Amino acid sequence: MSRLTEADRQELRALFSQLADIQADAIIEDLTEQPWHAPAIKQDAHELIVRLAELHADQKQFELANADARVQWLKSPNAFVSD
Numbered sequence: 001m002s003r004l005t006e007a008d009r010q011e012l013r014a015l016f017s018q019l020a021d022i023q024a025d026a027i028i029e030d031l032t033e034q035p036w037h038a039p040a041i042k043q044d045a046h047e048l049i050v051r052l053a054e055l056h057a058d059q060k061q062f063e064l065a066n067a068d069a070r071v072q073w074l075k076s077p078n079a080f081v082s083d
Contacts, residue, residue, distance in 0.1 A: 004012075031038050 027041065031041065
């Protein structure tokens with residue numbers, strides 16, 4: 001399995017940014033006809049950003065804990081002994 005190159009990362013980031021811009025433009029266009037929804041949508045967007053950050057942090061914590069558990073298992077005297 002190969003790793004992403006820096007060029008691949010930059011290209012993907014640019015593509016995802018374009019996708020987000022297209023979606024944002026569509027939402028903003030809809031809001032021009034219903035501006036009273038803008039405050040709620042802004043609040044929802046802020047909450048989603050916070051929640052996504054929390055989920056990513058939780059995932060990292062899980063990965064670290066899982067890696068630590070694997071290391072501890074490998075260090076155990078019975079790690080490679082079959083019954």
